[in-house]
Amino acid sequence: MVSSKLQQHLQEASQWMDDLSRVFNQVDLIERPMKYLQCLQHIEELSAAVQQCLMVNSVCEAIKEVDRLAALDSGLNHSSCSHLQNEFGKVLTQLHWPIISPNQSLSPAANCQDSSSQLEALVAQLLALQASDDFISQRTPPQPVQVSSSSPAVSVCLPIQIMLLPICKRFRYHFYGNRQTNSLHKPEWYLTQALIWMGSSTAFMEEKIQPVFDRAGAAISARVELCRGLVSLVQEKVAADAPRILYDDALFCHLVEEVLQFEKELRGSHSYPPRPAWTAAHPAGGRRPAEVARRGEEE
Incomplete structure (x- = not known):
């Protein structure tokens, strides 16, 4: 009796796990383009910050923003995909x-x-x-x-x-x-x-x-x-x-x-x-x- 109930519970849990796994995969699929867009937005913000610093003749701040852009570029180039x-x-x-x-x-x-x-x-x-x-x-x-x-x-x-x-x-x-x-x-x-x-x-x-x-x-x-x-x-x-x-x-x-x-x-x-x-x-x-x-x- 106990064994039968345990087996039934495991089967139900397995079905839940499969359903949950499909949901996680869908979420992951949706998150990827979002992360890509977030990365693009971050690049645009850094680029705009560089332009803004140059407009007010703040060379030191512009260099800092360029350094951040370079770090991001390096990280993307060395991504293992x-x-x-x-x-x-x-x-x-x-x-x-x-x-x-x-x-x-x-x-x-x-x-x-x-x-x-x-x-x-x-x-x-x-x-x-x-x-x-x-x-x-x-x-x-x-x-x-x-x-x-x-x-x-x-x-x-x-x-x-x-x-x-x-x-x-x-x-x-x-x-x-x-x-x-x-x-x-x-x-x-x-x-x-x-x-x-x-x-x-x-x-x-x-x-x-x-x-x-x-x-x-x-x-x-x-x-x-x-x-x-x-x-x-x-x-x-x-x-x-x-x-x-x-x-x-x-x-x-x-x-x-x-x-x-x-x-x-x-x-x-x-x-x-x-x-x-x-x-x-x-x-x-x-x-x-x-x-x-x-x-x-x-x-």
Whole structure:
């Protein structure tokens, strides 16, 4: 009797929790544009204060207001955009991303239409954020950045960087540290795995992501961008192993042979465009990692 009543109470409480959760989500959705408008209002107030100070020739006060504007600008530029990244990650999970096996089931989810609509909206917003970040970077000198070990250090577009995060975790789990799969004698293991992921993800990138890029007006090949991120992982792995095999002729020759075979497969089966600098195996060569993907993974 008591157990039955307790079970009934738990079911009712669960329903209340679900209802309350939906209300909280709606409130959060409403609060976001409000916070955005409040931020705009604050910027306008600071700008007006600067103008007012200059009109009365109060340079010191104007400098203080400009300093506040600069602090606000810095805070916005270093925002991790965690809301967008988390929402994008949830939608990708609903669409069965990442595709880690050629035999992985891609049966559509029950709310596939809603997920596809959310995917398009989020990708468009992430591309817009990257465009604004690129514009800002053109006006300011590049700052030294600390590259996270959990995301690929390559300047692929922002949505693809976020898509690469779970793949990066798997790659580093299997091919770094004390894992049996991390063997200097078997570079073909991680090279082959990267190629498998490229092949397994091709259909998803072309059917789910590329149309979204096209409708957003982004001249980006989703498939090639993903390949670039995976090539970056291979670069970093080769660079990490190189000091330990440089003076072992057998290991070094084997690595070179496998890398050349990897490149042949990359160009042939995956139509990877020529990028002469990639075989230099230098993980920091000319790349600007995206702040959002790095910070989101570090969090």
